[in-house]
Amino acid sequence: MVMRELSGMLPAVVTDAIAQEGEALTEIRLRPGCRVRLVSGRKDRFCGAPLAAEDFRRLLGAMMEHSYYAREEELAQGYFTMRNGCRVGVCGAYAPSPGGGLVMRAIGSACIRVAREVRGCATPLVERMLALGAKGTILLSRPGMGKTTLLRDAARLLSASGLTVGIADERHELAACRDGVPTLDVGERSDVADGCPKHLAMERLVRSMAPDVIVTDEIGNARDAEVLRETARQGVALLASAHAAGFDDLRRGMLGALTDGGVFSLAVLLEGAPGRIAEMRALSAAA
């Protein structure tokens, strides 16, 4: 899919190399003056000639659909999402915004994280969830381990099992919606709140779509935690992901409080290789 978006924008030698990497490709890293770096899991390779600054600018323009204004808030946080659901991390020069906060003044490098559908990768996770009665589940891993891919497939499988699924897709990565309609398969019983902050999306989904399960990516702040608690209290199961190095993180901070509060009954750790479920651990409120 990423090839379709980038075709015609990258030199032929690079698109050929991307095609060779196939499904293994996880990231494409671009920097003006440097060769394109393709990352497949833990391996990487450089290809093509160094990228001219003008070509880098052209690529970014196309990836942002020439619409900086539409991605202003995302860019201030260091990323934007392409229309195909690929998240592009960016780094460069920031400047203070007149309204407070920061604006990205110039982009010096970009990392395209390739969004993909791996059908069936979440089967063990969903089977375990359903066996436990579709209770709250937290997916833990370091960045780049395939949490989003797993969540997407889990949403599809939960939907296929007959549950109504609500997806709080703040960063457009889970369903890659176009005008509110998912372009990736997240299941026929799934409703997606696209581009809406997670805590607001979860409230709206519960209020208006009566989901059995809410799926959301990368929880990380107190507002998210508060709404997760409230959603669980209302009897809606949760499937969320969070950055963590291991199960020990469930004893600390926000994750610790949520676990203690009984929001999550199952924790899943991805480790070793992208998408690889290293361990699933049932939790008790006292964990």
Place this chain on the structure above:
Amino acid sequence: MTLRLALAAVIVAACGLCGAALARAEERRWRMLQDTVSGLKRLRVQIVHLREPLARALKQSGAQLLAATAEHLDGAPCAAEAWRQTWSVAGSRGGAGDCLSAQDVQALERLFDRLGESGCADQDAAIRACAAELEEAAENARQRAMATNRLYTSLGLLLGLALAVLVV
């Protein structure tokens, strides 16, 4: 004699039509500017309020020149380049924009230099500035079109009559 009278009538009609055609050039400019200003107002809503991607925002503006630029956006490094490609066709003789003045085109160039390249507040300011400039130009064009419409048509008819007298 009948033939001469018929020829005279044709000359009068032809000159009158030429005068009217000259007058219509100003009217065309007025209409094109009006179309562009309306399009810019819709474009502002699409960009500032709906955050639509630029190509779609331009298409949905409904203005002829703006929608044509959307067609060139794919593959162009920026909106300014897409506008240059659009103008190379629209600005040529017989093109949709050949009635526009150099100032009108400069206002659009300034807009496209910024379009899609900055945050919402700046986009808002750029579109408002361009719309205000073109709105003023449209009003001037309307007044001139009304004045020149009668003048050029009358001058054409008078010239036709003069030639007809010479012929007859």
